[in-house]
Amino acid sequence: MKRTLTFALALSTLAVSISLMAQTSVPEIPFDSNADLFKMPPNTFLGEVAGVATNSKGNIFVYTRTGHPYATLGDSRTFYHAGSRLFEFNANGTFVRELGQDLYGFNAAQGLRVDPQDNIWTIDIGANQIVKFDPNGNVQLVLGRKPEAVGVRPAAPRGAPAESPAPATTAGAGAARGGRGAAPATQGAAPAAAPPAVPGAAARGGRGAGAGTPGSAFSRPTDVAWDRSGNIYVADGIGNNNRIAKFDKDGTFLKSWGQTGSENGQFTGVRSMAIDAQGNLYVADSGNKRIQVFDGEGNFKSQITDIGVPQAICISRGATQYLYSAHSGDPDGMVDATIYKIGLDGKVSGKFGSAGKLPKQFGLVNSIDCRSENELLVGEMTNWRVQKLPLRPGK
């Protein structure tokens, strides 16, 4: 028995060293960082940066979880407000303006993209919506509907299971609590692994409709992309749906594909998505540690693996397009992180960066802008910042 164990240990050591060798064979791309890019107005702060993207003029848009998400007491329902803001900066980082002030669907920022016509698209997992702003900042299109109310159930007392027949009340985050130390009231920090609460679904007493959901009944959508005809693809998402939904340019639903699973064409957490010049879709299937490639009709073409857990991806412009994919291997962004540069054929050409809070380190990268192949903008969740990263790949 002991010998078997030793053998197994030796084998696993071998396996680890082989995988380490595989990893170290990826060249490091030298790079710099400007982690202090933005000049914010007084008492305005970035929070978790869910989305960052540039427009054709080089202006930078940031969709961030900041301010106070709060709920109001109404009738028997609980209403969810605020929690995210959208800022615009010029290329030098000077603040230009805020967009979408007090917007109904700005609750839990998840992503932001700018389309070829410089329209700004925000993705929100609190409201389960995609909102399109024209370059002037006017709302042009809304996909999905924010649930009227959020599902709230009474908390369990300390140490008890989560169900208890106490009266359900609600209050702003942490606002209605007892005096200092008088009661074990808690923010109720749910473990990161807790199943995502799906607003609306919980309020109706059931789960989301799941795979094959028609239309725009999104479940924590994460990203948006467009093909040359202006068709809209929505990555949907990290809730129950695990699908890609396709709409025409006016927002009419066309089709969707995918379901929960690990086979080709199935997903376990769609975290990000990008499209190449040929109209192929690259879908970050983070739970399965791969990027799947589809044509615009949803036919599976190939997959890219050995790139860790892809959390945010981006495809550069130009004659030779590259795919950047941010890997975060631990829940805190403090242990295991890097960004891979990958050819569209799936070959990894380099990587850069590590986990942490210093410049050139990454705390849960959630968004990459790669309009310029060698000057990326990277938005991080735990470090509340955007880093501008000039890359110096060797020739």
Next chain:
Amino acid sequence: MKSLLSVLLLIVAGCMLLASLGAPAVLTVGAQGRATATNVPIIPHESAPNFFKLPPGVYTGENMGIATNSRGHIFIFHRSGETRLYEYDEKGVFVKEIGRGNYGFAFAHSVRVDAQDNIWAVDEGTNMIIKFNPEGTKILMTIGRRPDPLAQTASMPGTGGATYANKPYEFGRPTDVAFDARGNIFVSDGYDDARVAKYDKDGRFVKSAGTRGNGQGQLNTPHTIAADAAGNIYIGDRGNARVQVWDNDLNFKAAYTNVGNPWAVCVSGGPHQYLYVSNSWPDSAPAGSVDFTGEIYKMELDGKIIGKFGTAGKALGKFATTHQMDCRNPDVIFTAEINNWRSQKITLKPQAIKAAAQ
């Protein structure tokens, strides 16, 4: 009819709120004890009247945290309509607000200023530590992560179970932060966890120690923390009515058990450092404990009591639930108090100590 309905709704909402607040009170931490030290000399003290001056229309709520920087400016972290952080100059005149609307502010607990004058806010509503630059205009670092607001709706109204998770980068209602001379960061964590977590100056987790209990090295609501020049840390183990002294690697060294329930501890600046410990009047200001709480002890770092000052109460110079102290200058103590929504500047006259029979 419509107005009657809204009144009814208000009443119902109010009752529900009361029910939710009242229900968990049975699990209150141990009752405030009487300090056991006897024959403690009284240190004469004075409170500067109307020291903090606010512009019209600006108020503070429960004053949870107070700290000074090297220029004598004072920072007060308080629970108002929102949780807010104010800066005052050395004369107590309001200078500005810091960090309004940032994602880390929900329920103030403490504020500290490090050796470089950076301002650190500890928020037990978002489970986060927020580091601002000395001007308060930028957030330089955060530790901990605000729980996903959406996930929280699954356990609202906010009395959900504690996680006791002791995760490296997640807190369970953290209470305070301290720094050693090398810039290492110590977080007392907290109401839900029962530990001290240590980080290096770049915010990287080093280790944590402590479990819930009353044994040596165990904690029961570590509520406040401070470090001395040698890097030892002093933990107000409030529920266990003792101050614990740990070394820089979080090993137990000593416990001071005779100064009541420490709500606030502070290690002074200067070449000869002192430890101040507040046996605070509990936060509901119970009449039953007004006669034997509220005093603040001045001690040597080794635990020898030099004297004490103050009693529980709301008058000037009395203490209405001292929640945090600043003692950069060992003879000028700033107190942040929950119960009278105020802070005080206290000047000590230690040269005039006279023995008292307690």
